[in-house]
Amino acid sequence: MKKTVIIGAGISGLCAAYFLKKPYVLLEAKPYAGGLCASFYENGFTFDHSGHFIHIKDKNIKKFVSKFSGGTDEINRNASIYLRNAFIPYPFQANLYYLDEKTKKECVDGILKRKNVEISAAMPFSGWSEAMFGKGITKYFMKPYNQKLWSFDLKKMTAEWTGAFVPKPDAQSIVKSAYSKNKTIYGYNGVFYYPKQKGCQALIDGLSKKVKIALNEKTSKIDIKNKIVYTQNKKYAYDNVISTQALPELIKQIRDVPLNVKKAVSKLICSQVRCVNIGVKSSKGIPAVLKNKHWVYLPETSFPFYRIGVYSNVSAASAPKNSYSFYAEFSSRNGKYKNSENVIKDLIKAGFIRKSDEIACVNVIDMPYAYVIFDKNRRESLEVINKFLNKNGIFSIGRYGAWEYSFIEKNIKDAKAAAEIINKMMHGRAAA
Ligand SMILES: Cc1cc2nc3c(=O)[nH]c(=O)nc-3n(C[C@H](O)[C@H](O)[C@H](O)COP(=O)(O)OP(=O)(O)OC[C@H]3O[C@@H](n4cnc5c(N)ncnc54)[C@H](O)[C@@H]3O)c2cc1C
Numbered sequence: 553m554k555k556t557v558i559i560g561a562g563i564s565g566l567c568a569a570y571f572l573k574k575p576y577v578l579l580e581a582k583p584y585a586g587g588l589c590a591s592f593y594e595n596g597f598t599f600d601h602s603g604h605f606i607h608i609k610d611k612n613i614k615k616f617v618s619k620f621s622g623g624t625d626e627i628n629r630n631a632s633i634y635l636r637n638a639f640i641p642y643p644f645q646a647n648l649y650y651l652d653e654k655t656k657k658e659c660v661d662g663i664l665k666r667k668n669v670e671i672s673a674a675m676p677f678s679g680w681s682e683a684m685f686g687k688g689i690t691k692y693f694m695k696p697y698n699q700k701l702w703s704f705d706l707k708k709m710t711a712e713w714t715g716a717f718v719p720k721p722d723a724q725s726i727v728k729s730a731y732s733k734n735k736t737i738y739g740y741n742g743v744f745y746y747p748k749q750k751g752c753q754a755l756i757d758g759l760s761k762k763v764k765i766a767l768n769e770k771t772s773k774i775d776i777k778n779k780i781v782y783t784q785n786k787k788y789a790y791d792n793v794i795s796t797q798a799l800p801e802l803i804k805q806i807r808d809v810p811l812n813v814k815k816a817v818s819k820l821i822c823s824q825v826r827c828v829n830i831g832v833k834s835s836k837g838i839p840a841v842l843k844n845k846h847w848v849y850l851p852e853t854s855f856p857f858y859r860i861g862v863y864s865n866v867s868a869a870s871a872p873k874n875s876y877s878f879y880a881e882f883s884s885r886n887g888k889y890k891n892s893e894n895v896i897k898d899l900i901k902a903g904f905i906r907k908s909d910e911i912a913c914v915n916v917i918d919m920p921y922a923y924v925i926f927d928k929n930r931r932e933s934l935e936v937i938n939k940f941l942n943k944n945g946i947f948s949i950g951r952y953g954a955w956e957y958s959f960i961e962k963n964i965k966d967a968k969a970a971a972e973i974i975n976k977m978m979h980g981r982a983a984a
Contacts, residue, residue, distance in 0.1 A: 556974055557781045557788050560796035561765045562587020564950030564963045566756065568794045569763035571971035573979050577788055578763060579781070581770035585760050587796070588919065588951070589960065591751030592829070595913045596872035599829035602879045602917075603847055603861040604752035607741040608961045614745065616964065620758030621747035627866060629742050633693060633849045634902070639841070642849065643719045643738050644693040645685050648730035655692055660730050662686025663723050673712045680711035684720060697851035700858035703823050703883045704925050712926045713957045716740045749869050755960075771797075774806045776944040792974050794967075796950035798822075798921045799937065806944075813940045816933035820955055825922035826882040826889040828857075830896065831875060834909040838862065838876040841903050855898055856891040857882050875912065878904070887920070921952045930955070947974070 556572055558565045561580035565587075569578045584590060592599045606624070608614045618624045631642035640650040648659050663686035671683045681694040698706055714720075719738035721729070728734075737743075747754035773782040774793070781788045795802045803809055803817045842848075847861035857880040864871035871877040880899065882889040891898070896914070899905045924930070934955060941948055947970045951958045954966065 555788075555790060556792045556794060556978070557790040558794045558796070559771050559781070559802070560587060560950070560953075561585035561760070561767075562796055562950060562963075563589045563756070563759075563960055564796040564953065564967045565794070566759040566763060566765075567964045567967035568796070568949070568971050569765075570759060571968045571975075572794075573975050578765045579769040579771055579783060579788075580765055580767050581797075583767050585765055585767070586753055586756040589752045589756050591753035592915055592917075594829075594915055595831055597829075597831035597863075597875070597877050597913060598751040598753075598867075598870040599831075599863065599877070599879070599915055600752045601919060602825070602827040602829075602859075602881050603863075603866075604960070605741065605744040605746055605846070605866060606752070606755075606960050607744045609740075610961065610965070613961050613964055617745060617755055617960070620762075621754040622750075622758060623748045624745040625748055625867065627744055627746060627846070629737075629739075629744060630844050630846050630865075631848070632845060633697075633851065634855075635692065635851060639845075639848070641734075643721075644849075645689050645726055646719065646721045646729045646734045646736065646738050648689075648726065649733050651692075651730075655688070656730050659686065659688035659692065660727055662688030662690070663726050666723075673710060673714065675711055676707045677709045677711050677714075678706040680714070681706075685726070689726075693849075693851055696853070697849055697858065700851065700853070701823075701883055702923060702925060703885045704821075708927055710926045710928065712931075717957065746867050748867070751863075751867075751870060771805060774802075774946075776806055776808065776946075779945070791945060791978065793946040794970055794974070795946060795948045796953045796967075798952035799948055799955045802941075802946075802948055802953070803937065810940065813937055816936040819929040819933045821885075821925045821927065822921050822952075822955075823923040823925060824884045824887055825919045826884070826892055827917045827919065828880045828882070828892060828895045829863075829913075829915040829917070830878045830880070830899070830905075831871065831912040831914075832877065832905055832909050833875050833912045834906060835874050836906070836909075837874070838864065839903055839906055842876075855902065856889075857895065857898070860899070860904065883922070887918075892916075924952070924955050924957055926957070 555575035558578040588601045632639040641647045681690040769783045860880045864876040882892045
């Protein structure tokens, strides 16, 4: 019997299977489900692929995530920027109060002296930032931080990704924030959710119980003429495919890809991320400078990582008694992570780990697909690729399937939407 073949059992593939009417087959290359939402358990510590803190707007998705995770904590964000040995509350552009007088003046002057230009997401990011926030904020935070995060020329990157991700207080609020402490909670993740136990994996485990997954089944070839997906040992006839693997990998597997599609794929670019997870034992608990902090942005080049996060401040269950735990994130465009081997020394230098504390474990995760880069070619390339895929019954969804800057809530919604389209095509009505 023909069916839908789902490629990948990350959050997108699992949700697609959950919302699809049978028959489907869900193929996962690895011996475990979860993709980037999988967690690792080591020496009593729970680590994720760096912070996977679930921000959700839709109340139905909140219920969905809580139900399958076995309960979530609702957490008020405590995030900062670490600049010149001081912590500035996030977002930088709404908390100028915490800057030294000279830097503050430069940021205020910058916002007051902005050029009167029409601001558009298609602008290069660096120009967009100056037009939006002025030269000072761009110089001290937007440029250095984003340079580290994206490992890409900010003049060649557009501002399309900033939509939900960069808080945009108006000029008056930015200036006001220089003279009195800001009280507004800005941004998409002011409140976030995290499973009470077992890290982000709890959500994956809950969903995995509801669907059938074929593990260790890596797809290697797709014959679009005869509608067959091949893995190493098996073949699966399909009517439709939902693929959640990275788009360039999907196209490589398809036989007879037209030249214009191959060309379009060659223009897709992304960054890579190394996440170094660290478990630390200490009877004194976490150093006072990090008390209650969930994550910290580090724009300065003296630190090779762009962000650290503190799992044990997000969830006490993620570290054993008398311990605390971190992640540090390094970005790259060539798979080489400068100075990542010195991460513990650097964390000690910053005062984030005490010299006398004991490192209980270090766990390194490399993500070859991490942040999709938005440049002038992305949109046009995706149009060409998706036209070809859709004509052949292939829906490419998820963060890397859709080649976008997305997150768990959006992945769940998009997987449900794709499943509903297929349910309608195959069974004549939408899923319940
Ligand atoms: C550094 C970082 C931090 C993040 N933090 C957050 C956060 O705090 N909150 C949030 O909401 N989101 C966060 N995200 C985004 C989140 O990780 C993704 O949106 C989500 O995990 C994407 O899920 P997915 O199923 O689309 O893709 P993936 O998780 O990549 O899953 C794809 C699956 O396909 C499998 N696969 C690949 N190739 C094949 C093949 N040939 N055959 C079979 N299976 C295959 C893979 O093994 C994998 O299991 C973060 C992402 C990164 C990189």
